[in-house]
Amino acid sequence: MKQLMDGARRRAVLVGGAVAVLVAAGLGTWATDTWPFDGKDTYCWGAWKEDSGPDFLSGEAVDEDNASRTSEETAPAPGRQRGRCTVALHSERTSSDGGKVVEKTEVTVDYGPAPESAARRMEWIGGHLGDRAMPLPDGLPGVSDGRSGLLVLPKGCDTRDGRPTAVTLDSTAESVYSDSTMPGDAGLGGSQSVARLLVAAANRAMEKAGCAPDKPLEVVSPVLTLPEGRETFFTRACRIKGLELGKEAEDLAYQVGPVTRDLQSCSVRQTRGDGRYFDALMVTQPRLSALFDGATGSKAPARGWRGTGVFADTYKVVRADCAGRPLTVLMLAPSLHETTPYFATFTNAVARRVGCAPVAPGGSDR
Amino acid sequence: MTDSEMTDSENDDNSENDDNCENDTSVPPHERRRPWWHWRRLTGSRPRLAVTTGVIGVVAGALLGGAGVAWQAEAGPFADDRACWGTFSQDDAAALFDGKFGGNADVKSSEVPITSDRIGAEGSSGQCLLTSDGSRITVQAHQLDTRFGGSGDQWADGFLSARLTPLGGGLLGMASDTRAWLAVPDGCIGRPRDADVTGGPTVIDLKTGWTVYDDEVDIKARDQLARAVVKLVNHYMAGKGCTGTIADPTGRMPQPPRFLDEKKDAMCGVKGLPLSHADARSTLGRTLVTRGAGPVRTCDRRVLFDHPELRLMTVEDPRLAVLYARLSENGTQKPVKAGAHDGYGFVRDDMGLFQAQCQTGPVTFLIRADSGRHPADIRTLLPRYVAAEADRIGCGPLHITLPAAG
Numbered sequence: 001m002k003q004l005m006d007g008a009r010r011r012a013v014l015v016g017g018a019v020a021v022l023v024a025a026g027l028g029t030w031a032t033d034t035w036p037f038d039g040k041d042t043y044c045w046g047a048w049k050e051d052s053g054p055d056f057l058s059g060e061a062v063d064e065d066n067a068s069r070t071s072e073e074t075a076p077a078p079g080r081q082r083g084r085c086t087v088a089l090h091s092e093r094t095s096s097d098g099g100k101v102v103e104k105t106e107v108t109v110d111y112g113p114a115p116e117s118a119a120r121r122m123e124w125i126g127g128h129l130g131d132r133a134m135p136l137p138d139g140l141p142g143v144s145d146g147r148s149g150l151l152v153l154p155k156g157c158d159t160r161d162g163r164p165t166a167v168t169l170d171s172t173a174e175s176v177y178s179d180s181t182m183p184g185d186a187g188l189g190g191s192q193s194v195a196r197l198l199v200a201a202a203n204r205a206m207e208k209a210g211c212a213p214d215k216p217l218e219v220v221s222p223v224l225t226l227p228e229g230r231e232t233f234f235t236r237a238c239r240i241k242g243l244e245l246g247k248e249a250e251d252l253a254y255q256v257g258p259v260t261r262d263l264q265s266c267s268v269r270q271t272r273g274d275g276r277y278f279d280a281l282m283v284t285q286p287r288l289s290a291l292f293d294g295a296t297g298s299k300a301p302a303r304g305w306r307g308t309g310v311f312a313d314t315y316k317v318v319r320a321d322c323a324g325r326p327l328t329v330l331m332l333a334p335s336l337h338e339t340t341p342y343f344a345t346f347t348n349a350v351a352r353r354v355g356c357a358p359v360a361p362g363g364s365d366r
Numbered sequence: 367m368t369d370s371e372m373t374d375s376e377n378d379d380n381s382e383n384d385d386n387c388e389n390d391t392s393v394p395p396h397e398r399r400r401p402w403w404h405w406r407r408l409t410g411s412r413p414r415l416a417v418t419t420g421v422i423g424v425v426a427g428a429l430l431g432g433a434g435v436a437w438q439a440e441a442g443p444f445a446d447d448r449a450c451w452g453t454f455s456q457d458d459a460a461a462l463f464d465g466k467f468g469g470n471a472d473v474k475s476s477e478v479p480i481t482s483d484r485i486g487a488e489g490s491s492g493q494c495l496l497t498s499d500g501s502r503i504t505v506q507a508h509q510l511d512t513r514f515g516g517s518g519d520q521w522a523d524g525f526l527s528a529r530l531t532p533l534g535g536g537l538l539g540m541a542s543d544t545r546a547w548l549a550v551p552d553g554c555i556g557r558p559r560d561a562d563v564t565g566g567p568t569v570i571d572l573k574t575g576w577t578v579y580d581d582e583v584d585i586k587a588r589d590q591l592a593r594a595v596v597k598l599v600n601h602y603m604a605g606k607g608c609t610g611t612i613a614d615p616t617g618r619m620p621q622p623p624r625f626l627d628e629k630k631d632a633m634c635g636v637k638g639l640p641l642s643h644a645d646a647r648s649t650l651g652r653t654l655v656t657r658g659a660g661p662v663r664t665c666d667r668r669v670l671f672d673h674p675e676l677r678l679m680t681v682e683d684p685r686l687a688v689l690y691a692r693l694s695e696n697g698t699q700k701p702v703k704a705g706a707h708d709g710y711g712f713v714r715d716d717m718g719l720f721q722a723q724c725q726t727g728p729v730t731f732l733i734r735a736d737s738g739r740h741p742a743d744i745r746t747l748l749p750r751y752v753a754a755e756a757d758r759i760g761c762g763p764l765h766i767t768l769p770a771a772g
Contacts, residue, residue, distance in 0.1 A: 014415070137610075192553060192609050221605070224536075225553030227685070228727075232447030236707045239723050244707075259726045260536075353725050353760035364763075 021290035041070045044085040044109050047204035048197060055187030056089055056105055056171075067091035076111050076169060078210040095177065102176040105186050109198075110170075113163040113204040118295040122315040125291050126332045128168060130265045130279045134258050137221035138197055141287035143263070144191045144223060147171050149198040152287040157211040164290045165211075166259070167202040169194060197222045230255050230269075238266035239281075242345035252277050263288065264350050278333035278342055282350040284325050292319065292328050302340075304361025316343045322356035329359070392572055408661040449475035450494035450505050453601040454594075462594055463498045473498045480507045480602070489568055502575040505598065510566030510688050522689065524672060525571055526679065529583055531622055532660020533592060533615040538567060538685050539599075542622065542662065543587035547571035549650060549685065554608035567685045570598045575694055585624030592616050620658035626665075633676050634665030636754050643677040661686050663755075677734045678747070680755045684727030691728060694721030702748070703767040711752075713768050718748035724761035745771060 011144040043057070051059050062069045069089050076083035089105040117123045129148040133143035134308025142151030149169045158175050173184035175309050202339040206212035232253040236242040243266075245252060251272065257265030261286035268277040283289050296319040301309030313335045319328045329347045333339040348363035358364065409415045417557045448457045459473040473496050480492030489509025496503040510521060530540035537546030549567035572595050596612050603610065626635055633639035635655055655665045661683035666674035681687045694710045702711045702720060711720030711731075713737035720731045732753045733744050749766050756764035 106397075138613075180414075190553070196609070220611055221613060222551040222553060223610065224551060226553050239725050239727070241705075241707075256725075256727075264725070324753065352762070355760065 043087050045075050045204040047200040054189035056195050061089055075203050076209040083205055085109050099178045105173040107171045109201045110168045113159045113165050114291045121295055126279050126281055130281050132226050134224050134226055135263050143284055144194040146191050149194045151198050151202050154213050154338055169198045191225050192223045195219045206300045220294050237268050240349045261354055274336050278339050280346045281330045283328045289328050306359045320359045420529040453598050459496055462503055504573045507570045509568045512566050512692055526662050526664055527668040528623055528654040528656050528664040531619050532658050534618045538661050539684055541592035542586050543584040544574045546591035548595045548599045554603050566689055589616040623654050623657045625652040626655050638750050638754050677738050678730045681730035682759050689729045690721055690730040694719055700769045713748055718744045720752050720763055720766055729761055
């Protein structure tokens with residue numbers, strides 16, 4: 001009996017010592033607010049953690065009484081190639097004049113193939129790759145800006161019919177006043193942070209879907225931010241010869257996006273209301289280009305055009321060989337005005353820039 | 367737990383001469399002769415062992431924690447003696463002089479911290495000097511000056527020389543065996559605030575004080591300087607709270623340039639540029655052209671003591687072409703003519719310049735001589751150079767017409 005007591009006591013003693021060491025170490029980690037004393041929430045299949053950087057994930061965002069953060073998610077699975085997660089912030093405050101203001105922010109990540117319908121797909125591609133989106137670094141086939149991002153996943157995640165799977169991140173933020181609604185900042189923390197959030201969500205989604213590559217995708221290099229803003233005083237749009245808009249330009253503004261060998265965009269909008277005049281996009285990066293697969297038609301879009309293409313009501317798309325790579329050019333524009341000449345000018349100008357033969361009729365070779 | 371144990375453990379903390387001790391059966395008489403801190407007394411009974419272990423544990427934990435904090439804060443015995451704003455360890459710094467001394471150099475450093483003036487008008491600047499046995503390396507952080515005749519042009523002379531190879535990968539930077547420079551990427555500091563688009567980029571550059579008489583650029587020394595400048599910029603970005611780390615660029619950098627054998631109708635390797643008779647026959651100095659895609663393509667002809675007699679340069683990167691924006695608009699009374707919206711430029715006896723508006727942004731085409739003795743050569747070359755180079759970089763067709771001579 002005594003022997004037994006001895007054993008138990010010795011153990012108790014050792015345990016006591018171990019506990020003391022752990023407490024000391026624990027105090028350290030607690031003081032520095034690190035694992036495992038954080039008790040933080042996670043979002044998007046565990047890819048994002050509360051207080052991990054961007055404002056919309058910070059504890060302060062939900063510190064006030066009338067503030068809350070909610071999330072919903074459906075994970076992709078080996079049999080289900082679609083997933084979505086949403087993080088929503090909702091808060092109420094009283095404005096300086098005593099009225100009620102509701103702040104709403106929503107950040108959504110979608111995992112899945114590009115939309116099947118051609119018209120919807122063009123809108124989806126143009127919406128993500130156009131405007132102010134900049135290419136991701138380190139050879140990742142994707143883009144990000146401060147509000148959204150898109151990443152095309154490796155071939156292992158392609159659908160059975162060969163369409164690539166992509167992860168997109170989108171955000172909305174608004175302040176609702178009693179008489180008006182103002183756009184706000186979703187607090188994503190800039191394009192650098194969007195790229196990281198996007199890649200983290202993509203890695204987790206690929207694990208769930210069972211198509212994760214051996215090494216997780218990673219953004220190491222700095223993510224570039226577009227250096228220039230909208231230009232309102234102009235006649236030649238996006239510095240492209242032939243895109244002189246004349247008198248029309250008075251009510252328009254243009255935004256030059258990236259101008260690289262892989263990606264180029266130019267968007268022309270109404271100064272009032274931000275309505276689309278046209279959004280033009282050129283893609284040669286092979287994986288981004290694959291997003292168009294199956295939607296660029298099987299014959300020339302019109303007389304004199306090289307390659308294949310489709311001229312539809314809301315969009316025009318053409319794809320032609322350019323030094324061994326497919327060059328795809330897309331223009332989204334409402335059918336209110338004739339945009340074919342702009343499309344032809346843009347197409348030939350970018351083809352010439354990257355060193356390729358003209359695609360539209362009337363272009364001259366170098 | 368029994369009463370006696372309770373007392374016992376309490377007594378551990380009290381004086382050994384406490385009367386209660388006499389009755390304490392858990393401290394045998396032979397132990398009482400030992401001082402209280404003797405390990406046998408401290409561990410003699412189980413409860414005492416527990417307390418002792420606990421105390422030691424807490425102390426050890428506190429020491430470890432304290433050391434960890436000191437290490438993180440680089441204080442006390444972990445104090446930092448890293449050179450150049452904390453970037454280089456002694457070994458890193460010594461390696462920079464390796465190419466020169468081949469051994470472990472003893473490097474001394476002094477520095478001016480990177481600061482900006484209160485309104486930020488001049489951007490950030492700082493300097494760090496590394497010296498070893500009479501040799502020196504000067505490291506500078508500064509925003510490039512867009513005022514011509516200011517440091518922008520002096521800087522371009524040395525750091526945009528054809529001896530340097532672009533770091534590649536879209537980086538705004540170059541390196542040779544005596545110089546290297548790299549701009550802080552857009553999105554970290556400065557640009558891309560709209561107001562800063564017209565300002566020069568913030569760069570960190572590194573210049574060795576020695577002159578290399580060899581024709582060829584030493585690759586090992588060049589890669590060493592390229593890595594050093596990347597390290598400087600990464601360290602600077604981390605200090606500014608910018609995420610992202612620039613990877614070692616040396617794997618993808620092309621071979622350094624070699625002297626070019628120019629053909630009669632292709633000065634600087636640009637087709638359509640005629641070589642004058644005097645040029646063709648000259649044996650004085652030779653021609654060097656930048657290799658690899660990058661921010662600039664420079665052709666330096668007949669370089670003597672770091673100064674080319676003639677330089678033909680295309681500045682393709684808009685972040686760098688801003689250095690010539692002001693000059694192109696107001697540097698002369700003799701503007702060249704070009705298509706509407708194509709750009710601005712001028713020609714002078716010692717210099718010709720055209721600042722084009724390409725799809726990628728501003729691009730500078732520049733021809734500069736070290737004297738005004740050959741104005742006709744510059745007039746012959748400029749329109750052809752602009753047309754040929756514009757085509758090469760995808761900014762063509764671009765045709766300019768010169769104002770009448772005289």
